[in-house]
Amino acid sequence: MFELFIAMVKEEWRVHSTMFGSLSFALFPILIFWIAFMGSFLLPLMRKSLPSGELSLVLHANYLMLGFMVGAFGLLGSEVMNRRFGQASLLAYAARSLPLSGRFIFANFVIKDTLYYFALWVLPLALGFLVASPFIGVPITLPLLLSLTLTLSFLLGLCAVFFLSSVYSRSKTALAGILGILVIAAGVLAFLTGQNPAMFFPPLLLFNAFSWLNLAFSCVAIVLLFTVSIWLFTPETSGATKRYSDMLTPLTKKLSFFPTPPLAAKDLIDMYRSGGMVGQTLFSFIIPLVVIWFFLSLLNGYLPSNGVLLEFALVTGVIASTMYTWLTMFDTFSAYACLPVSVRTLIKSKIASFSVLQLIPAVFVAIVATFSGQVIYLVPAVVICLSVSFYCLGVTIWLTGLSPSVLVYNVKVMVTYLILIGIVLLTLSAVAFASPFTALGAVILFVPATFFARLGFSKWEASEQPGF
Numbered sequence: 001m002f003e004l005f006i007a008m009v010k011e012e013w014r015v016h017s018t019m020f021g022s023l024s025f026a027l028f029p030i031l032i033f034w035i036a037f038m039g040s041f042l043l044p045l046m047r048k049s050l051p052s053g054e055l056s057l058v059l060h061a062n063y064l065m066l067g068f069m070v071g072a073f074g075l076l077g078s079e080v081m082n083r084r085f086g087q088a089s090l091l092a093y094a095a096r097s098l099p100l101s102g103r104f105i106f107a108n109f110v111i112k113d114t115l116y117y118f119a120l121w122v123l124p125l126a127l128g129f130l131v132a133s134p135f136i137g138v139p140i141t142l143p144l145l146l147s148l149t150l151t152l153s154f155l156l157g158l159c160a161v162f163f164l165s166s167v168y169s170r171s172k173t174a175l176a177g178i179l180g181i182l183v184i185a186a187g188v189l190a191f192l193t194g195q196n197p198a199m200f201f202p203p204l205l206l207f208n209a210f211s212w213l214n215l216a217f218s219c220v221a222i223v224l225l226f227t228v229s230i231w232l233f234t235p236e237t238s239g240a241t242k243r244y245s246d247m248l249t250p251l252t253k254k255l256s257f258f259p260t261p262p263l264a265a266k267d268l269i270d271m272y273r274s275g276g277m278v279g280q281t282l283f284s285f286i287i288p289l290v291v292i293w294f295f296l297s298l299l300n301g302y303l304p305s306n307g308v309l310l311e312f313a314l315v316t317g318v319i320a321s322t323m324y325t326w327l328t329m330f331d332t333f334s335a336y337a338c339l340p341v342s343v344r345t346l347i348k349s350k351i352a353s354f355s356v357l358q359l360i361p362a363v364f365v366a367i368v369a370t371f372s373g374q375v376i377y378l379v380p381a382v383v384i385c386l387s388v389s390f391y392c393l394g395v396t397i398w399l400t401g402l403s404p405s406v407l408v409y410n411v412k413v414m415v416t417y418l419i420l421i422g423i424v425l426l427t428l429s430a431v432a433f434a435s436p437f438t439a440l441g442a443v444i445l446f447v448p449a450t451f452f453a454r455l456g457f458s459k460w461e462a463s464e465q466p467g468f
Contacts (some may be wrong), residue, residue, distance in 0.1 A: 004105070008112040027411040029124040036128025040136055056146070060204050061295035063122065063150045067157020068288035069322075070117050071165070107230045114158060120409070122154050145207060152203040152218045157288075159225035165283050166232040198294040244273065255352065263341070263349030267327050268356060280326050281360055289316055293368060309374045310432040310439065313365050313381040314425055317388025320361035324354050324393055325404045333402055344457040347397060351453065354393060361385050380439040384428060387442035394449030395420050397456035401463070 013025070043055070126147035133143045168175045186197040198204075202218040251265040258264050271280070292315060296308050327350045336346055365385045369378040396404050399413045408414060424445065432439040 004100070005108045005112060008108060009116070012112065012116055025409055028409050028414065029120050031411050031414060032121060032124035033128040033131075036125040037132045040129050040132035040138075043136060043138075056207055057204065057295060057298055059146070059150060060153045060201065060207070061198075061292055063153040064157040064201070064295075065288050065292055066117075066121060067154040067159075068161050068291070069284060069319075070113070071158035071161035071283075103230060103233055106233050110162070110226075110230070114155075117158075118151070118154065122151055126150060145210060148215075149203040149207040152206070152222070153201075155222045156203065156218065156225075159222050159229065161283050161287065162229040163225045163232075164287070166229040168282070170232055196294060196298055198291070198298060247272075255356070258349075258352035258355075260345055260349040260352060263346065264352035264356070267331070267349065267353035270331075271326065280323075284322070284326070285319060285360065286364065289319065289364065306374060306377050306436050307433055309369055309372060309377055309381055310384060310436060311429065312368065313384040314388055314428060314432075316361050316365055317385040318392060318421070318425075320358060320385065320389040321392030321396065323357045323360075324350060324396055326357075327353050328402050329405055331402075343402070343461045343463075347402065347453075347457060347460065350402070351393070351397075358386055358389060361389060377436050380432070380436050384432065384439050384442050387445040388424070388428070391424060391445040391449045392421060394452035394456075398452040398459065399456075401456060401460035 126143070130140070130143040130147065133140055164175060164178070167178060189197050189200065193200075202214055202221070206214045206218060247269050248262065248265055251268065252261045255261040255264050289312075293312055296312055296315075299308060333343060333346060362382050362385065365381050366378055369375055369381050374381075395417060399417055400408065408417075428439065428442055431441070
């Protein structure tokens with residue numbers, strides 16, 4: 001029923017436009033288009049330090065990661081289909097009363113979300129490069145081909161993680177088996193060809209040498225992954241009663257050094273019992289970063305010997321900062337409105353929970369440094385990662401409060417965020433590449449991070465919180 005899909009699209013628009021106005025939301029893809037258009041004029045300068053082939057590699061890796069970051073529908077399925085969010089009831093939930101199967105409803109939801117992200121992020125960037133191509137002397141066939149391959153990169157990343165998260169929701173053992181097979185296959189491919197497995201990424205191969213066979217392979221892979229993922233989806237609840245031992249009391253004692261131990265413990269217990277702590281870590285953090293590491297390692301010839309690890313630490317820090325979104329995604333202030341809990345207190349509890357979760361990126365970067373033979377730079381890499389993560393957290397709290405997943409589409413918020421984060425990342429990259437151990441000075445970022453967080457406390461304490 002096409003009507004259900006259209007209604008879901010309208011619902012998505014109304015939810016976001018209600019948050020910060022229709023005009024501001026509509027301007028977001030225009031902002032991405034303008035960034036891509038103006039950035040295209042820097043290509044001649046960038047080619048002097050990084051050849052075109054490596055630039056395309058970076059672009060495809062970024063689009064693949066975008067697909068990874070938004071594709072874990074298998075984790076969100078139960079939340080979307082089986083519960084209401086605060087005062088809002090999504091169509092995917094309300095439609096349970098209609099004579100439609102849960103799988104059909106969820107398929108419409110996934111397609112809507114895919115097109116939603118494509119229209120906001122993928123299409124504007126491709127159009128920006130396409131419009132700029134005549135002014136920079138690039139044949140129009142190049143941006144058209146790049147638009148196609150970047151779209152395929154996004155969809156392959158999205159469908160791959162959708163498939164893996166759907167398998168995870170069915171059987172963790174099956175997921176472990178599939179991941180094991182993929183690791184072995186990548187190892188065999190690297191052994192037989194002597195090349196980085198990332199070089200065989202279908203959209204990248206298609207961009208480097210177009211062929212109808214490769215195009216057909218990419219399209220078939222996307223369709224198969226999507227179809228199997230929908231088939232694996234099970235919206236029905238078992239109805240079984242779950243019983244848990246008391247985790248709040250002992251965990252509260254362990255977190256007693258935080259300002260709000262009970263609230264921080266509650267966040268971590270919620271993530272653990274919902275499967276979010278394991279699932280989000282795997283699909284929104286580890287898998288995307290492992291793939292990004294393979295792509296970044298292809299730039300070894302153009303970066304200093306330690307450059308790949310330190311650049312990877314920067315990327316890990318930015319992605320680790322999104323853990324704040326994990327903690328606030330399904331938790332609104334309205335649930336605490338009847339309690340003696342202020343917005344400031346609630347944000348502080350999220351910061352405490354976020355701090356505990358930062359053990360994950362710290363250990364992950366340490367493991368990567370060890371296995372890549374760069375143990376000597378382990379400490380600078382971990383320091384960069386955590387400093388960037390907490391700095392991004394401070395900026396996020398100041399700009400978005402308790403709604404980072406929604407307010408990010410406010411044009412003013414996005415521009416401010418990109419400027420504040422971009423300046424820091426460029427500066428750290430230059431310092432780290434010049435002298436890796438001077439990157440230890442990145443700890444200074446905790447000062448502006450604290451400053452922005454305190455600004456956020458005052459700002460959102462004085463603002464009315466959304467009830468959905």
